[in-house]
Amino acid sequence: MFAQKISETAGASAPASTAKLPLRLKINGKDVAVEVDTRTTLLDFLREDLHLTGSKKGCDHGQCGACTVLVNGRRINSCLSLAIVHDGEEVTTIEGLANGEQLHPVQAAFVEHDGFQCGYCTPGQICSAVACIKEGHVKSDDEIREWMSGNLCRCGAYPNIVDAIKDAAAKSA
């Protein structure tokens, strides 16, 4: 662990400058070792530092779900979590789901069922759906709607999103 030890900083007045600390992550299967401004959210780190722009900044306040990624297999809002907190963890973004040219089954189902219109919320929807299926929260349309409620779609593609998730869940069962 590379963060400063508490004992070294306790009592000291806080520095006015920005602080960079070393950060190691596994992102979409690849090891990444960099220095990061401690204020950087995981979303900004992915988009601005690593140029993985699939994860989208919609509201930046945890209200829309466009920034949803998987950390150690669990879905989170990457806009409300600092990158530095995830030192040593595994992150999967929309860029990491496909196997080469072969789409992930949930990606394929979204294409097949036309689960989007403008596409801006789609990377978050798909990451969230992958976790939703893994969690087992896909036993009915109502359950899918409730457990996907953290992902807004302003185009209103919800019926097709539910169909896509149902289909992908059935195929993966």
Place this chain on the structure above:
Amino acid sequence: MNPFTYTRAADPQQATQATAANASAKFLAGGTNLIDLMKMGVERPTQLVDLNRLPLAQIEELPNGGGVRIGALARNSDVAEHALIVQRYPVLSQALLAGASPQLRNLATTGGNLLQRTRCYYFYDPAFPQCNKRQPGSGCGALNGFNRIHAILGQSEQCIATNPSDMNVALAALDAVVQVQGAKGTRSIAFADFHRLPENTPNIDTNLQADELITAVDLPALPFATRSHYLKVRDRASYAFALVSVAAALDIQNGKINAARVALGGVAHKPWRAQKAEAALVGKTADEKTFRAAAEAELAAAKGYKHNSFKIELAKRAIVRALRTVAQMT
């Protein structure tokens, strides 16, 4: 976001030493509220003490019969689906699942949820000049502003904000105990004494001291809590804060109410334990008339403002519906 020093606490003692030494240091757990408030400029800590590596995420049975201890870092999603919680305290599981979204619940912790801050618009956006909670002495923008989501019970002229948590409402009904550790040692805080009413110091949400770290929440044994329910009324079906919510549990024997637990959310500066309603229920027949009388007793002291007076009748009907739901459970 303002610059800050980032440190990781190796143990709870290190964490509390850091906050005892720096008044503008903050603990960081899930971050779903704190990071957002830092983006808004409402919170400007000079130091973040990351708690996420502390071994405080367990959910386990308490010794001596029936209770459960929830570690402060147990995530809302894990608490909601834990067998001990689902079986013994369904009202808590339901309250957690009614809150936020799956993504947020995967980050949000038990300790952090206890310290969640109000979603009053005038507090959350520093562009508004008036907020006694954010800037003591500046006034209350909500009092004569848009106050549809605001308090109807226990408020003061200084602040009419509400506590936004669902989890807290269930914990109030369950008489939870908050375990804390400070620079001077550990102590237990009864749930009713944890959060504060605004009075003349709405800037202080809780009775937690600056250096104190929440380590766990204890749920005492409550056998009749297997018959409990959380009802949340909101502007859309999911992923929205409560306008009014009710946590209820009833002990019914031969049609008579032996004991009752009722708490309300969305109506006050703290999770509102409805003791007047409980007193009106005990010893009575578990029927619609009793439920309505209990609701009337609790809301007798309610006061509405320009946009939120609807909450008074809404709270009464929500209490009746929640109690009816519990009474119909077998």
